[in-house]
Amino acid sequence: MSELPLLSARDLGKLYGPRIGCEAVSFDIHEGEVLAVVGESGSGKSTLLKLLSTELAPTSGNIRYRMRDGVTRDLFALTEAERRFLLRTDWGFVRQDAREGLRMSVSAGGNVGERLMAVGERHYGRIRGTALDWLGRVEIDTDRIDDLPRDFSGGMRQRLQIARNLVTHPRLVFMDEPTSGLDVSVQARLLDLVRGLVAEMGLAVIIVTHDLAVARLLSHRIMVMRHGHVIEQGLTDQVLDDPREAYTQLLVSSVLAA
Known part of the structure; x- marks a missing residue:
């Protein structure tokens, strides 16, 4: 495994007119590392995720990514074709609403198969x-392979979305509130599944969540955002057990009081 970061953000910022989406965000992430970005609604964490995944262009700063050939490239200097290829192969994006991350009119097996076809697989x-294998790995009954995602429960859709994203063995996965809106028992199973797959595959993951319990369970490091700025970052247990900033203390205490 390379000692060089997989992805580096430097002084990253996004303005929406006079309003700050995020400002002066800098960090590195390495292969096998899970970084949680936490904060209240409006803190800038979703804007940051959209910048990192190139869905938004930054107003300032840059993001560099180490490609599979070992060359580190500026993400916003890539051609549109190169960027799309990254999104289809080297990266995954597990969205809060699985309907945005799945093709709802395509079978479960077809959803997984599409990613394989993007990397050149043509043998039916x-x-x-492979789709059957991955449905099993994410705990979806394999006899559901020809069923449509619209016939699945919320938890099953999220597991299918995970299979669709991981089947190409990406190196970096973005997750946007992946457990939001799910029952507690379904959340627990999903988190257990994600933790196991991340460890097994050595993935780098950037997960945005307002749920500090999710951050504690999944992440090695944590960044706390408020009003578009990173106000505290460090090892997850360190930050959550001994928060330095008053805002982080408030976040942690509100979870304990809940």
């Missing part, structure tokens, strides 16, 4: 076999 039998 191998595609279906």
Whole structure:
């Protein structure tokens, strides 16, 4: 594993007119590392995720990514074709609403198979076999392979979205509130599944969440955002057990009081 960061953000900022989306955000993430970005609604964490995944262009700063050939590139200097290829292969994006991350009119197996076809797989039998394997890995009954996602529960849709994203063995996965809106028992199973797959595959993950319990369970490091700025960052247990900033203390105490 390289000692160089997989992704580096430097002085990253996004303005919406006079309003700050985020400002002066800098960090590195390495392979096998999970970084949680936490904060209240409006703190800038979703803007940051959209910048990192190139869905938004920054107003200031830059993001550099180490490609599979070892060359580190400025993400916003990539061609549109290069950027789209990254999104289809090297990266995954697990969205809060699975309907945005799945093709709802395509079967469960087809959703997984589409990603394989994006990396050049054309053999129907191998595609279906790999899709079956991945449905099993994310605890979806394999006899549901030809069912449409609209017939799945919320938890099953999220697990299918995870299978669709991980089937190409990406190196970096973005997650936007992946457990939001799910029952507590479903959340627990999903988090357990994600933690196991992340460890097994050595993924780098950037997860945005307002839930500090999710951050504690999944992440190695944590960044706390408020009003578009990173106000505290460090090892997850360190920050959550001994928060330095008053705002972080408030976040942690509100979870304990809940």
